[in-house]
Amino acid sequence: YHTRFGVHLLATGGQTESAGALGIRTNRVKIAAYTISGFCAGIAAILLVARIGSAEPQINTSLLLNSVAAVVLGGVSLFGGRASILGPAIGALMLTALVNGLTLLNVSAFYQPLAVGAIVVLAALIMRYQK
Incomplete structure (x- = not known):
């Protein structure tokens, strides 16, 4: 800006x-x-x-999903036109907390990307209907 x-x-x-x-x-x-x-x-x-x-x-192919998830959780539009630096940083912190929480709950490492993907889809749907 x-x-x-x-x-x-x-x-x-x-x-x-x-x-x-x-x-x-x-x-x-x-x-x-x-x-x-x-x-x-x-x-x-x-x-x-x-x-x-x-x-x-x-x-680390899972880093690709995590990077997209952090950006989407941070509120950056996948359709362009909106951006900030603080949003993806907060999204990365929320995603790290989610993955650490799943690890502490003894969720298998094979199911953790499924949870992250579900969160990304949910965040994208919320953003889509928010417009």
Whole structure:
């Protein structure tokens, strides 16, 4: 909200055609967003390999579900146009509390992603009908 790039990014994510009509170069904004995202993914991959000690394509595939769940629980719209930094951080804390609670209740590790997925679907449905 406080930078030109941030406002352009929100506008492009919400309505690409409208942002283009306002004079925003949507292709450049998309390329910049994907470049920044790829750079952050590369840094995360380096840190994960350093932590685990080996590189394997299937390491921590559950992190993908958890990252999407944290964002959805944080109130970020899956359809674009709404974003904040505080929401996904709070969503990550709530998701961590959920997973830790399931572990303390001796729920099998095979059923924990099922619970997380159900929470994501429920949050997405609530967000959809809230609009």
